[in-house]
Amino acid sequence: MTPASGVDWSGLDAWLRSLAAPATLIELAVIAGCLGLSALVVRLARGAQARPGIWFGRRIVDGVLFPALALGAVLVARWALHGTAGQGAFRIAVPVLTSLVAIRIGVRVLDAAFPRSHLVKVAERSISWVAWGAVVLWVTGLMPVLVAALESVRWKMGGAEVSVWSLIEGSVTAGAVLLAVLWLSSAIEARLLAGAPGVGGDLSLRKIAANATRALLVFVGLLVALSAAGIPLGALGVLGGAIGVGIGFGLQKLAANYVSGFVILAERSLRIGDTVRVDDFEGRITDIHTRYTVIRALNGRESIVPNEQLITQRVENASLTDPRIVLRTTVQVAYGTDLDALMPVLRAAVAQVPRVLSDPRPAVLLSSFATDGLELAVMFWISDPQNGEGNVRSDVNLAILRTLNAAGVEIPFPQRVVRQVGVAVVEGESAGTGAS
Numbered sequence: 001m002t003p004a005s006g007v008d009w010s011g012l013d014a015w016l017r018s019l020a021a022p023a024t025l026i027e028l029a030v031i032a033g034c035l036g037l038s039a040l041v042v043r044l045a046r047g048a049q050a051r052p053g054i055w056f057g058r059r060i061v062d063g064v065l066f067p068a069l070a071l072g073a074v075l076v077a078r079w080a081l082h083g084t085a086g087q088g089a090f091r092i093a094v095p096v097l098t099s100l101v102a103i104r105i106g107v108r109v110l111d112a113a114f115p116r117s118h119l120v121k122v123a124e125r126s127i128s129w130v131a132w133g134a135v136v137l138w139v140t141g142l143m144p145v146l147v148a149a150l151e152s153v154r155w156k157m158g159g160a161e162v163s164v165w166s167l168i169e170g171s172v173t174a175g176a177v178l179l180a181v182l183w184l185s186s187a188i189e190a191r192l193l194a195g196a197p198g199v200g201g202d203l204s205l206r207k208i209a210a211n212a213t214r215a216l217l218v219f220v221g222l223l224v225a226l227s228a229a230g231i232p233l234g235a236l237g238v239l240g241g242a243i244g245v246g247i248g249f250g251l252q253k254l255a256a257n258y259v260s261g262f263v264i265l266a267e268r269s270l271r272i273g274d275t276v277r278v279d280d281f282e283g284r285i286t287d288i289h290t291r292y293t294v295i296r297a298l299n300g301r302e303s304i305v306p307n308e309q310l311i312t313q314r315v316e317n318a319s320l321t322d323p324r325i326v327l328r329t330t331v332q333v334a335y336g337t338d339l340d341a342l343m344p345v346l347r348a349a350v351a352q353v354p355r356v357l358s359d360p361r362p363a364v365l366l367s368s369f370a371t372d373g374l375e376l377a378v379m380f381w382i383s384d385p386q387n388g389e390g391n392v393r394s395d396v397n398l399a400i401l402r403t404l405n406a407a408g409v410e411i412p413f414p415q416r417v418v419r420q421v422g423v424a425v426v427e428g429e430s431a432g433t434g435a436s
Contacts, residue, residue, distance in 0.1 A: 006398035017423040027089035029079065034073035062102045071097040095138045106175075109183045159338055174273045181221025185214040211265070211290050253308065254291070260307035261290040270310060270317060275385045277316040277324075284386045298388050324357065324383045329393055331400055332373035339366060339374065343410060349403040350380050353395045357381040373412035 042065050046056045053313060055065045074097060075121040078090040106127040137143040150165035189210040264270050265288060276283050283297035293310060295303045318325055331341070343364040360381050367377040378400065382392055404411060 020301050024089050027081070030077045031074060031089060031093050033079055035070050037064055038069035038073055041069055064101065064108055065102055067100040071101055092135075095135045099135045101361055102131050103128050105183075106179060108244070109179050109186065163330070177224050178218075178221050181217050181224075185217040188213050188217075211262070215290070253306075256308045257306045261293075262287060262289065262313040264293070264307055264310060269320070270315070271319075273386070274317055274319040275323070276302070276318065278310065278313070282316075298386075298390075318385060322362075323385070324381050325385050326360075326379055326381050327389060327393055327396075328377060328379050329397055329400070330367065330377055331397075331404070332370055332375050332412055333374050333404070334412045337374065337409055339376075342407065343376070345407065346378065346400060346403055349399045350378060350396050353380075353399050355382050355384060355387070355392045356396065357383060357413045372414055 042063070045065070050156070053240065056063045074090065074093050078094070081090075106123065110123050134143070137146060147165055150168065151163050153164045155162065215272070243271060249409050269286060270288070270293070271286060272285050275282070275286060278295065281295065281297065281303050283295040283301075283303065285293060286296045286302075287294045288307075291307060293307055295305055299302070333339075337347060346364045347362050350364075351358055356362060357380070362378065362380040365377045365379070368375045378396065380396060382389075
């Protein structure tokens with residue numbers, strides 16, 4: 001039947017009639033079997049993987065592997081049952097699974113490329129709406145009509161004739177190319193940061209290799225996507241000049257941060273895991289991005305420092321050549337204490353504290369003659385400042401206290417005498433007043 005609108009609904013009518021055929025039950029049973037088999041394969045394959053990724057989601061059905069396996073199984077089943085069934089259920093199962101594959105690929109790749117980004121949720125909804133809308137148009141038979149209508153809208157652009165459908169097709173192709181590039185770059189980056197065979201053990205070197213690979217692949221993918229969208233690359237010369245002017249003026253700081261990030265990673269003056277102090281903020285470098293560096297303090301606070309600041313300003317790196325640092329604590333003992341006998345005992349007690357290095361060995365020095373007693377300075381070395389300084393200093397103080405108590409050494413403390421001045425005068429005045 002062909003209404004006056006010009007839309008041919010005969011295909012939809014034939015599909016609805018095929019759904020009412022008894023063979024549809026066989027098709028549904030085969031499709032259910034394909035889904036169950038795919039879920040079983042994913043469960044068995046996922047057992048050897050410790051953490052979810054693009055292929056394996058947090059559950060069985062939210063990864064790319066499940067809909068891809070189900071789509072392949074359904075296509076094989078449709079080919080095997082060709083001529084024996086009405087193909088009504090397969091007609092809707094194939095586009096639904098195809099859309100599910102496209103949605104899962106888009107969401108998982110974007111989530112791996114841009115973790116903790118709110119734009120991923122927006123992209124997920126957009127991809128879902130487009131994919132399910134295409135399924136509805138395909139099943140109802142409106143897709144050819146819509147394509148013809150969009151193809152009829154044409155105009156001239158740069159000497160070439162384009163249509164709305166060609167722009168949509170080019171945009172979808174460009175998006176698919178960018179998703180493939182992001183997928184590849186994420187896989188390479190994860191392999192490099194995990195310590196792939198043949199790659200050095202230095203995390204900073206692996207980080208710069210991952211950043212450079214990602215930037216190169218995204219650049220090449222962008223060029224291929226523009227070509228797929230029908231945009232001539234020769235027209236990018238003017239755009240490149242405009243971008244250069246923008247970098248020279250408005251994006252100068254941004255470009256400097258990106259260049260500084262690669263310089264920091266290349267010369268290895270700052271490495272992931274180093275303990276540094278920048279602008280009175282001390283902590284451990286947890287990550288070095290192309291634009292900024294993340295420094296995490298021992299109290300859990302994180303500082304995001306632009307890479308240009310790490311290049312142009314003074315930075316204290318406690319782990320550049322030697323991760324060992326010296327810590328100091330003080331204690332007072334009473335005058336008259338035999339320091340010649342006490343100081344070796346204190347050194348031995350401090351040396352027994354975990355995390356205190358034996359080389360260089362701890363030192364106990366007479367630092368000053370204080371008001372209340374003899375002040376001793378106890379200095380010791382540690383090699384893991386990233387694990388905290390207050391906890392090891394507390395352990396050393398406790399060891400010193402136990403040693404002094406065991407040796408019967410007095411720890412002096414200030415004593416104050418309070419005298420009441422003027423009380424006798426007041427009583428004398430009161431007596432004189434009464435006598436008068």
